[in-house]
């Protein structure tokens with residue numbers, strides 16, 4: 001797979017437009033942080049680590065766009081840019097990346113130009129770190145994934161949801177490589193934005209991984225028929241309690257997995273852990289009702305049908321067999337075990 005988003009030598013950012021995949025592979029190049037904010041908002045770039053990397057690069061573009069020479073004016077400009085870039089509330093990676101860039105700006109000595117150069121390096125480092133963390137997640141997961149496993153996933157936590165490789169993507173790709181190409185994937189379609197159908201199927205098929213598309217409502221049946229050995233899902237926010245917030249439908253999958261004694265794993269980098277927030281206080285993004293009322297621009301229901309469209313849900317730790325991170329695996333997560341991971 002190509003890189004989802006990258007910083008180019010001419011100080012522009014290039015990303016693949018995920019709203020057009022899989023039928024059209026089109027890249028967008030921009031030097032505007034506001035265009036990056038828009039890309040995150042309309043989901044041209046989506047997936048928690050990818051929007052974190054995009055926000056980091058957006059902050060570096062903002063620094064280049066700033067015209068003031070004094071560092072304190074640059075920092076003020078960046079504070080506003082961070083607000084503009086935080087267009088989706090649920091994934092922790094957005095605020096994590098903008099805060100990291102702001103902290104670097106504040107700590108770096110020098111004038112605006114010198115701070116800007118440092119911010120460009122930091123944005124590139126966030127992206128490279130993401131690739132390294134994904135690889136480590138995949139390597140750590142090898143102790144849980146066995147040759148020939150069929151893995152159920154939801155949404156897209158593959159390469160496209162990160163800079164490269166993916167979180168779930170790394171778990172699957174590295175096991176597939178290690179076990180002679182024997183891993184199979186069941187991808188849930190993921191209504192309403194169909195990230196499973198559009199993106200997960202696309203990228204695993206591109207890597208010759210045996211992938212079967214199902215609708216979200218088929219998950220229980222697939223489990224009952226014994227087609228799946230484990231579930232591996234991504235996360236938009238993991239809490240110190242071991243709760244995970246991920247794409248809507250994850251919670252229902254975890255309940256069905258428990259009923260059928262199927263291990264349920266969440267895979268995410270350490271940057272997805274929110275050590276502060278209480279899971280009940282997470283802001284779940286509610287998206288446009290037309291995402292549910294329409295398919296491909298056509299109404300499939302009464303045009304003013306009442307709709308509820310939360311984009312994410314939260315799964316409690318008692319339904320999670322293990323959280324797989326780049327720092328290691330937390331089996332049967334709870335607060336004590338999560339805090340040990342923090343201190344590692």
Ligand code: MRU
Nearest residue numbers: 046047048157161167234235247
């Ligand atoms: O609304 P999206 O497509 O941004 O949601 C993405 C997910 O829910 C992913 O599972 C999550 O961000 C983890 S990506 C490695």
